[in-house]
Amino acid sequence: MIINCQLTPHQRPLFEKKHTVNKNDLAKAIYEAHGGLSYADSQGIIDQILEIIKGKLIQNEKVQLSRFGSFRVVNRRNRKGINPQTGKPIVIQGRRAVAFKPSKYMKLV
Numbered sequence: 877m878i879i880n881c882q883l884t885p886h887q888r889p890l891f892e893k894k895h896t897v898n899k900n901d902l903a904k905a906i907y908e909a910h911g912g913l914s915y916a917d918s919q920g921i922i923d924q925i926l927e928i929i930k931g932k933l934i935q936n937e938k939v940q941l942s943r944f945g946s947f948r949v950v951n952r953r954n955r956k957g958i959n960p961q962t963g964k965p966i967v968i969q970g971r972r973a974v975a976f977k978p979s980k981y982m983k984l985v
Contacts, residue, residue, distance in 0.1 A: 945978040
């Protein structure tokens, strides 16, 4: 799945703020950029995009967003660790995790 993702000059100030960007900030940016949408519709768009990405990752598909990066599911192996309370060695079980690889464009930011 490939989605074109380009930042317009209007959207860049959102990412220059000194705080963490959350879903509400993204919905507000969409609301301000597209006058015909309500804020609730903007929030629905963000939720729908995230659900699509999550669904594709659950199906073990790679999600590539042009000029942003790609998400994929990776299998983490078992690894050795230490219990911080007792100092005894333990085995940390492997798991499936989401990995993100930024695009060449994002690496320049």
